[in-house]
Amino acid sequence: MQSEFHTSLHASVLVLNRAYVAIHIVHVRRAFTLLYRELAEVLDVDEGQFGNYDFSGWVEISQLRSDEKSPHDDWVKSVNFDIQVPRVIRLLRFDRIPKRTTRFNRKTLFARDEHTCQYCALTLPASQLSLDHVVPKSRGGKTTWENIVCCCLRCNTRKGGRTPQEARMKLLRPPAKPRQSPLLAHKLQNPKYSTWRQFIGPAGMSY
Numbered sequence: 001m002q003s004e005f006h007t008s009l010h011a012s013v014l015v016l017n018r019a020y021v022a023i024h025i026v027h028v029r030r031a032f033t034l035l036y037r038e039l040a041e042v043l044d045v046d047e048g049q050f051g052n053y054d055f056s057g058w059v060e061i062s063q064l065r066s067d068e069k070s071p072h073d074d075w076v077k078s079v080n081f082d083i084q085v086p087r088v089i090r091l092l093r094f095d096r097i098p099k100r101t102t103r104f105n106r107k108t109l110f111a112r113d114e115h116t117c118q119y120c121a122l123t124l125p126a127s128q129l130s131l132d133h134v135v136p137k138s139r140g141g142k143t144t145w146e147n148i149v150c151c152c153l154r155c156n157t158r159k160g161g162r163t164p165q166e167a168r169m170k171l172l173r174p175p176a177k178p179r180q181s182p183l184l185a186h187k188l189q190n191p192k193y194s195t196w197r198q199f200i201g202p203a204g205m206s207y
Contacts, residue, residue, distance in 0.1 A: 008074035008085055012187060014196045016043065016090040021097055022199045025184070028076065028085050035089065042086040045195045052090070059083055072192040087195050102181050104145060106131060111182035113150035118172045119164070120155050128153060134175060136161045145177035 013031035015024040034040035035055040042053040053061060062084040074085035116123045132151035135141030138161050159167045187193050
């Protein structure tokens, strides 16, 4: 049971601004800090019905649900009671909408390509993958979504400083900038984050 509660601390919480627009994703500790400081409220969806709860109200709801915990729910154990991890919280004093952009880095690119080498189709852990410039940097290739792919170490060595055509290697698909954050898309595949879909449009959000 202790390990279950520990795992719950790694869950994610969707953050909305005051106008109910999705703006960010935070970890459980940050979400509870915002709730306890009365900077946010829980927005709960139960059987299609929306409910807004401050911290004390959410504690009461959690106590009522504690005897019938859903397998898709996460719970955190405090000194005196168990409290359910909210899936969505709403900021009470924040109206702005941050600029939506998909961060370009190693983690998001691996997520876009599903940790699969774009040359040999092997799916591997991150430690066995690298980033490859389709058009080599020595040929003027840029470090962009459209010119970088996930690549296994073996294929990266084989390709070297050549283009795929020169190395007689074929890409699984042309690299492109994703319309939605790959990390967010991965989260949305998890049933426990299904309620997020009601607040996140096709274009997604920065993450």
